Amino acid sequence: MRASAECLTRLHDMVRDDNYCVMLADARGVTIDYRVAHDRRKEFRHSGLHIGSCWSEDEEGTCGIANVLADLAPVTVHKTDHFRAAFTTLTCSAAPIFAPxxxxxxxxxxxxxxSPDNRESQRIVNRxxxxxxxxxxxxxxxxxxxxxxILFGHQSRNHVEVRPDLLIAFDESGNVVAANRRASEWMPCPNGPHHIDEIFDPLHVKLRDIGHTGTIAQLRLRAxxxxxxxxxxxxxxxxGRRGPVARHGAIPLSHESGAPAREHDCSALGPFLRSTDARVVENARIAQRVAGKRLPILLQGETGVGKEVFARAIHNAGxxxxxxxxxxxxxxxxESRIRRELFEYGPGPFEAARRADIRGTIAMADGGTLFLDEIGxxxxxxxxxxxxxxxDGVMVTVDGKSSRHVDVNVICATQRDLAHMTHTGAFRDDLYYRLSGAALTLPxxxxxxxxxxxxxxxFADEAxxxxxxxxxxxxxxARLAMYAWPGNLRQLRTAIRYACAVCDTELVDTRHVDAILASQLPPVAPPTTKPTARVRAHASMPAQSSPIRART
Incomplete structure (x- = not known):
């Protein structure tokens, strides 16, 4: 949702005059975000185009979103291509979105x-x-x-900053962690592990020096x-060795140098390990030791403290x-759907004709990590x-006639007191003891x-x-730091995102905070000198005096 919001708005701005709405659906075909002209909202809703509508093939038959879910490729489903007679006036152009x-x-x-009857009229919208x-x-x-x-690459120097074609993520030692689809096409062995030096042959510059200067450099693909x-x-x-940086810094040592990186910098848990809060650091240290050790992990804490973010970091560290x-x-x-969604696999009555392997969520996590939020x-x-x-690692088919084994690491999260729930009978004690192999409480x-x-x-992230x-x-x-934040990190991020969105000057101050929140922020003692704005530090500035300036 966060990554797509601006793109949805821009796409709608380009097509709204031709009376299009724009929808974002999740991997099950349910509409989770939506853009439509206000005066046409009722008309689109009458045609089923609204948040919460499900466009899977089970629900609506052939349509744009359903075809993408089935074929994993862009498509235009135009008018009478639709299965349902009620949709034969619609035209839908849809495209998949993949994770790293x-x-x-x-x-x-x-x-x-x-829309016009001619299918060719949809070519530009499809693009x-x-x-x-x-x-x-x-x-x-x-x-x-x-x-x-992250390495940003393009065949044109002028497009590297504004619209990179290749994105490659790699760790402190130079090992490639992920690549976008375009970059994967250029790799010598897309399914195998890589070192960044196996992909590129730098011209007149070592890869680590690109990060030192923050400049755009020329590279040659070895393939x-x-x-x-x-x-x-x-x-x-x-x-880095010259101080804190958010956009540029010292590049990790290349494969050639052979110098080892510090252990905590190689891990996805590094940002937690570098925290100045002792409990956060201790949680990260424990998580780093148990990550990937086939030990269930239970994350406890209030809503909004970042349990899923921490769970993803544990997964990425293993x-x-x-x-x-x-x-x-x-x-x-x-409750009526939870068994089907989680525990079963195999084709259902509607999927059998098209796909032979419809998997429950646990089966989808086979070989990886299953994160169960609000397990209570x-x-x-x-x-x-x-x-x-x-x-036992056993899954059963939809019809119950066969089973299969799965291999998953399980991380659970809850804001409830599971130990107390076991005493009242609301939660199975045997499951609680199995899930709490490593129990961590996020402050x-x-x-x-x-x-x-x-x-x-x-702030730097949202700006x-x-x-x-x-x-x-x-x-x-200072006032934000003194507030109690009942919604924790989630509420803090939402508040800062709102302030950045509504700010019409370069300085984001209390005027740009939501009025209700602004009235609740505690006052600060008047300074002896005029307060200065926090700006982003240059690389040469010491960490303890670094102001923050966020720039696109």
Whole structure:
């Protein structure tokens, strides 16, 4: 949602005059975001185009989103191509959105209620949808790979910064962690591990020097000799040998140097290990030791403290980081569907004709990590099924006639007191003991000692989404750090995102905070000198005096 919002708005701006709406669907075909002209909302809703509508083939037959879910390729489904007679006036152009690991995570769709009969009239819209889906895909890549070094590449020097073609994420030692689809096509062995030096032959410059200067450098692809232009972005918050940098910094040592990197910098848990809050660091140290050790992990903490973010970091720090990370909210699924969604696999009555392998969520996580959010809300009947999977690794088919083994690491999260729930009978005690192999409690934001650094980091992150430089007012930053934040990190990020969005000047101050929140922020003592704005540090500035300036 975060990676796609701006792209949805821009795409709709390009097609709204031709009476199109724009929809974003998840991997099951459910519309989760939507753009439509306000005066036409009722008309589109009457045609089924609204948030919450499901466009899977089971629900609606042949349509744009359903075809993408089935074939994993862009498509235009025009008028009478639709299965349902009610949709034969619609035209839909849709394209898939893939995660860095190659899994389908969503579908982008532009639909019109009325359009010319000629299919060729949809060619431009189809291209716009495909290009926008690629932009969203790359935005997801950058968001998920923020803890890695990222190489941006393009055959034109002028496009490296504004619209890179290739994105490659790699760790401190230069080992490739992920690549976008275009970059994967250029790799010598797309399915195998790589070192960055095996892919590129730098021209007149060592790869590590690109990060030192923050410049655009010329590289040659070893596979075919093609010359590219590239720049390298450091992991967000990386501390290099010249101080903290958010966009550029010292490149990790290349394969040739042979010098080992520090252990904590090689891990996706590095940002947590570098925190100034002792509890965060201790949690990260324990997680680093147990990551990938086939030990269930239970994350406890209030809503919004970042349990899923921490779970993803644990996954990325282990040996299964290149395998699926599947997240499931146990409170979002109705009890009538939870068994089908989680525990079963095989074709159902509607899927059999098209696909032979419809997998439940646990089967999708085979070989990787299964993250069960709000595990305390799982019904007792399904807790027994989960216990069997954890104990025996056994899944059953939809018809119950056969079974298969799965290999998953399980990370669970809850804001409830599971130990107390076992005493009241609301949660199985045998499942609780199995899930809590390593139990970690994430502290609420009001108790964290690194809240000032978190505010700086989140502000710099959110300010990148706007098209002009933004500066965080020091007084506002101090008031934000003193607030209790009942919604924790989620509420903090939302508040800063809102302030950056509505700010019409370069300085983001209390005027730009939501009015209700602004009235609740504690005052700060008047300074003896005029407060200065927090700006981003230059590389030569010491860490303890680094202001924050965020720039796109």
């Amino acid at each position: 690991d190659g899994d389908l995570i969503g579908v982008l769709d532009a639909s019109a209620v009325q 716009l949808v495909r290009d926008s889906a690629t932009l969203i895909e790359n935005a997801c890549f950058l968001q998920r790979m923020a803890s890695c070094w 075919n000799g093609t010359v590219l232009y590239a720049r390298v972005r450091a992991p967000f918050g990386h501390v 040996a299964r980081r290149n395998r699926p990370f599947i997240a499931v909210s146990c409170c979002a699924l109705p 809300d799982m019904p007792l009947a399904q807790q027994a099924s989960l216990l069997r999977v954890l104990a 609420p934001l009001r108790e964290r000692h690194d809240i000032a650094a978190l505010i700086d980091t989140i 990148q989404a706007v098209d002009r430089p933004l500066t965080l007012d020091a007084t506002l930053a």
